Amino acid sequence: MSHFTKLAGLGLAATLLLASCEKDEDRAIMQPGSSLAVTPSTNSAVLLQANASANAVTYNWNKVEFGYPAAVQYTLQFDKKGGDFSNPIEINAANSTTRVLTVSELNSILLKLKVAPNTAGAIDARVKASVGANAAPVISPVSTFTGTPYLVFIEYPSVYVPGSYQGWAPDKAPFLASVNNDKKYEGYLNFPDASTSFKITPARNWDNDYGVDPAGPAGTLKAKGGDITVTGPGYYRFNVDLNTLKYTATKTTWAVIGAATPGGWDKETPLVFDPVKQVWTATLALKADELKFRANNAWDIDLGDNEPDGIPDYGGKNIKVSAAGTYTITLDLSKGAGNYNYSIEK
Incomplete structure (x- = not known):
């Protein structure tokens, strides 16, 4: 074997060894050095608009080590109870290991996740720690929070x-x-x-x-x-x-109609106007089915709910009643377009 051939062989071996080391290093930084857990200061809250600027809940979590010097970024994520976090609400916490949510911030999260105003509803929270594309993020286990949001009054022209x-x-x-x-x-x-x-x-x-x-x-x-x-x-x-x-x-006079109501889809059940509270209301035995609000015993003006989020929509989807029982139905149209709301409460 010539001297040149020996040198070429040694060079190739060195190159392969270097590449192998680089791949081993890549694999090493893909493995995070610690797990992640999130702890809320409370697991439930009834929110009031009068306290909008006050602190509602503080989320704390441990620092994550990725096994090498890295700028770890933390993101607090929220989804509906049992959701898969495929489209979460995210709050960037930068490199901090704590995040305080005000009443206003938490209320917005609850409403965006379709928790009905003035009704207790559960959402899931978790924290994601990441250092960029070269390493998989570390995700904490889910923490469940139960909150009762308030209906936000939106000021329109x-x-x-x-x-x-x-x-x-x-x-x-x-x-x-x-x-x-x-x-x-x-x-x-x-x-x-x-x-x-x-x-x-x-x-x-x-x-x-x-x-x-x-x-x-x-x-x-x-x-x-x-x-x-x-x-x-x-x-x-x-x-x-x-x-x-x-x-x-x-x-207008208002009523409810639908398979969930006593008259079904053939006969509407009137609501009574309360001039003090400026709402339409009735207490009725409802079935586990669907209903809508309707004006003047006709379909020219009807309200359903497309979300559903407790905010009625003209011509919207039927409103589902999840279980049979006696409910108080309230329709509030007193606060101008964009702030109409309703509730169906046992």
Whole structure:
């Protein structure tokens, strides 16, 4: 064998040995040096909007060692109870081994995971430790949390409806809301009197109010127009479009209908309006089945729930009742479009 051949063979062997060492090193850093566990300061809480900025729960976990110097990043993950964390809600904790959640933050997590407002619901939490693409993350076992969220009031652009029914006071008037911020407003108002006059104001003052246009078709508005009048007491659905200067006022009475209700899908069961709480309500024996809310004994205006999340949707999916029993049903349409809500509670 020539001297050159021997040198080439030695070089090849050295190259193979070096490659083998590099692969062994790669395999070594793929193996984390410790496990991970997460501990909450509490396992349950009833949340109140008045305490939104207060601390609700603190999650603590141990530091993870990956067997070599590494900048470990921790992520707190949440999913519905029994979920697979394929699409978790994530909160970045950077390199910290603790994370405090405020009442507001925890409430948002619960609502996003479809826990109904004012109802206790369970969610799962875990922590992920990672150092990048070269090493598999370390995942803690799941910790279960039971929380009762509150319904968040969302402030949308609004117009106000001062009138004879409330003393012509725009600063105290009920409002209609524009969910899409497109100058189209909706809301429900209760008029207890035989005849009610009112106006529409873009702010809580009389600077730029709208009233009826006597020269236009019915339902036409005009800046600084005359008083708008509705005849007959009742609970009215208002739609106001300031782009076209049009409005509608539709008197409504509400009921539930569906296989879960006493009348099935053939006969609706009326709800009763509570003028103090400004809600529609009834206590009924329900079956384990489905129902919807419906106005005026017709399908022109009906409410289901697409999520379901306790927030009704026009024409939405049937609302499921999980078990037979006696329930108090409440429908609240008093807070303007975008903040309607309902509850079905045993």
